[in-house]
Amino acid sequence: MTVHFSYVRPASLQDAMGQLTGDNARIHAGGTDLLGCLRDEVFPVDKLVSISRLDKLRGIKKTTDGGLSIGALTTIAEVAVHPLIREKYTALAQGAAAVGSPQIRNQGTLGGNLCQKPRCWYYRGEFHCLRKGGDFCYAAEGENQYHCILGGDYCYIVHPSDTAPALQAFGATLRIAGPRGGRDVSVADFFVPPSRDVTRETVLEQEEIVTEILLPPAPAGLRSAYRKVRARQAWDFALAGVALALEQEGGRVQKSRVVLSGAAPIPWRAVEVEKIINDSTLGAEVIREAAAAAMAKAVPLSKNGYKIPLFQGMLEEELEKMRGA
């Protein structure tokens, strides 16, 4: 179809925010998600605001408190191979490496990966579904094999990001620029479940831009991993995934964060798992119990019951790998 929107490339963050006025202005970062949405007419667009000239939004650097700052325009590929991220925030590097395909990782940005739209085929397809302002969710009674088993409420998308679970497990914060000043929002608070608002995925307001992702210093004894199970080995989203960040001392878990992907409309913190594994040595019994607890509240739809044994099995496998680390 012919282009029916304007395209601007502002040179400053201030200008970019100024250009984002009106409901149908959209940010263009890597574009890997945006272009698909435009082609599939997932949402209306009258203006695209490219942020590619905002070079300050690129790059990975240490922060004064010993943590790490990752510019929102940093590519997924850069995150995946960064030595410090691989060493200190392994789950994030692994999550980034598990995104899409090499082309997508080279083009896609970390900020975009957090702000991407859901991958539900009804939402993306020719269906006027609830999230697009329609009357109901087609997946509820339809082809829901890739949909959520936790946190679904009138809408049953899964959150598609592989980096968000890792960032949440590390307690990362997003720095957001807005026309009325900036704000910091923890990754945990950034995503909006359908029970709160079925038409949005994040708390980001129309004129706001994610500029930076801040990782707190990695504590001693921290070990992390991201595991992703998918239907094919590249260019696919998670059927089930988990980011684990465990602080251990003398073989005992002191503190843990466990965040699931492929499970819920938002990255899903499995507090039940954390409670069981904290202050344990990750014995076989604890691991079995923890994996079962992760799924205790799961409510499968008609075609995604397979996810329950899948998540349990995957958690058992990944927790075992953490044992004694």
Place this chain on the structure above:
Amino acid sequence: MKDDERDLYFVEGIAVPQTPLPGEEPAAWGKTTVIGQRQPRVDAYERVSGTAVYPSDVVLPNMLYGALLRCPHAHARVKKVDISAAERMEGVHAILTGASLAGKVKWPYSEEVVTDLFDAQCRFEGEAVAAVAATTPYVARDALRAIAVEYEVLPFVADERESLAPGAAQIHAGGNRFKAETYERGDVNKGFAEADVVLEEKYRTACEIQSPMELHGCVANWEGDSLTIWESTQGVYAVQAKTADILGLPLSKVRVIGHYMGGGFGAKLQPGKYTICAALLARKIGRPVKIFLSREEAMLAAGNRPPANMTIKAGVKKDGTLTALQFSGLGSGGAYPAGGTSLLDWLVRDLYVCPNVQSELTDVAINAGPARPFRAPGHPQCAWALEQMMDALAEAIGMDPVDLRLKNVPLVSQGREGSPPYTTTGLSACITEGAEAFGWREARRRTAAARKEKNHLKRGVGMGSCVWFVGGGRPPSTVIVKLFADGSVNLNMGASDIGTGTKTVMSMVLAEELGVRPETIQIEHADTGSTQYATPSGGSKTVPTESPAVRSAAIAVKQQLLKMAAGELGSPLENLRYTGEYIEATDSGKKVKITDLASLKKQGVVVGIGYRGPNPEGKVVNPFAAQFCEVEVNTRTGEVRILRFLGAHESGRVMDRLTFDNQVFGGITMGIGLGMTEKRILDANSTGKMVNRNLHDYKLPTALDVPEEMVSLPVDMPDSEANNTGAKGLGEPVTIPTAAAIANAIYDAVGVRVRQSPADPLTMNRLLAEQSPEERS
């Protein structure tokens, strides 16, 4: 030009086969020089560098772009089409609708079912409703959106298993049953009574989308009353015939060109509605029109492998003798008759020795896009059922799966009337040599021992074998070979090269026979206006059909050169030898350079015509194969990793070892798709629409889904009875046993039978969850 550079088209010292005297049949090739070697594609540089012009690259002066409006419903009746807004749009040149064609243009879905090109009843999502031509593809798409269609949405049926149920939506006035076939030999009840073990099982393979890399489409241009079409096709003459028939044109007024094309697995054996629309729009406007489908359109409307529901019951004696096979299959080629159960029972009828066989096939309608013959129609589906059943039988009688198959290798085609013999069969050799090269017996011992270990990563090995229904090629084919005065050669043939290396293999035949270098040969092909009649590339028939005609044409060239030399050297024909660069007289010892022949210089060219001779009477020419693989199953997550694959294939003579190996790797990759990742998903509960109509949601295997270790083991058995090059087809058998071999390996690893394809984590977790915890760990 210096003298030593003159004969640059000949290979020095090459051993060229004896030339038969006129009227004699050529002897089978003995030791070959070029044939059987690893010859890279003669057009590789053009393809890789981008200078090869594919139909989707064709741009003509003043060309317009067309697009088809497609029904968004699984089943609907078009009540009204309002084009008034679209017609007024700038850049829109013409719009075709059911009303504007007034029923004058028909589309034959099959011999029996012929509808209007834009039929008011749209029986599947993606059915064509109207067509536009505009200055750009974007304006054309905008114009489609500006067309207002009023639909009466009708009830639909999306699942073939529900098509015949009472109350199911009726797709055709005569009901939803297209075809019921039965086959019987011997007495299955007697056979089951004689068996020591009888097993019965149900299997299903999901519908697969064909997904060639280049989408379906064409460019149509009229010069006066002559139509030229550049089409991405497997057969230019097939496109010519159907297009001429639909448009009521003489064949001589329709020229179809398809030099390069980006893949076809059966869905490009004929033109599409887009071809007719492009021709009609181009004629109406008087400018060329290009129509290429989008990926989504191709997924909906351009061809698939039908889903297959199969029940198989088998009886076997303790010694491995098969006593009975009973098979029933239900399938659907979509909303129109399109071979929904085509050849679905063939392996049951023909692959193994069995005196008592019964089968019944039921082809039904559903509201989904029509199937097209897809790489070995029916066979990979049947293999999924039969080859898993063979393994189950082997286990039940305590026999190795390889031994059970070897015990039942037939020398005759039992599935055919009168059980005619195969000219050759490499089935035993494929199984034996394949198992040996794979290390089958050692691997089986290893996986059996490992099963007792407490480890959630389980390894298993599996295999499957096959015959392919055809693959011998057949007449007609006419090929013209020209040898110019400087010794360079031109090959003229109508056949397409659908990415399989046809041009390369035919160049090798000429090189072998004439002693010329393959890369110096000019090839004209796949053009109804300037190349000779050929049937489309399907059925694994291009090499066994065309290569004998090419060889015959080359021999005709040699015979004429020898005749010229006979006069110039003063020796009788029977004393002359064509050696490539020279013709030598064995009596006088005199020799003459081909390029020095006075008659050749004067004539400028020698033209040799070759025809494909008949196939041997009363015999069957089929290729055979066995494939082996090793997998690792994660019993906790249901992930299956394919660790290695080996394909042992007997397709007569190995013509080009490089294209041979690549066919094997490509076929295995496609089979991995059937076995592991691919399935069309229709929104069966509420709309009937296809939900995974893109390359992300429809999961073709990627490079990472294919094992690094893939081995091609050719079983080279020149079949001199089949034709004069001894080649059989290879393109289809390579994908027949793959998925079944994977399923058997999964069973060997974890003891679950994957009855429904694909074996993705969705399926595997369901199956593993049914196992007890002891079985899983």
